[in-house]
Amino acid sequence: MFVQILDCRFTQITKLENLPIGLQELHCNRYTILFVDNIPKETINFTLKGYNAIKRIQKRMKWRYKRKRNAARIICNGCHNWVWKPLCRDGTIGIRPRLDMISLGII
DSSP: OOOOEEEETTSOOOEEOSOOTTOOEEEEOTTTOOEETTEEGGGSOOOHHHHHHHHHHHHHHHHHHHHHHHHHHHHHHHHHHHHHOSBOTTSSBOHHHHHHHHHHTOO
């Protein structure tokens, strides 16, 4: 169940963080709420519509970052395994072991 209305008028809450994206109404005393996501309320023009838009953008950016990072990790692991593999599929010695053997004078 999504929270659509948040009423914090008669509380001692001074900081709002991580409001849900589906929030439609926010009832609060404008003098008690001092910070929104660790930013002083006086420095920003706080509207619920703008806040929800920023949260959606941040969520998309985080998802894209995770997706790219995961893809890069898979590629790096594949390259590492390809370079350090002791034996190739055709039966020859792998890249790194071959270079090490050359530098040691074994081959």
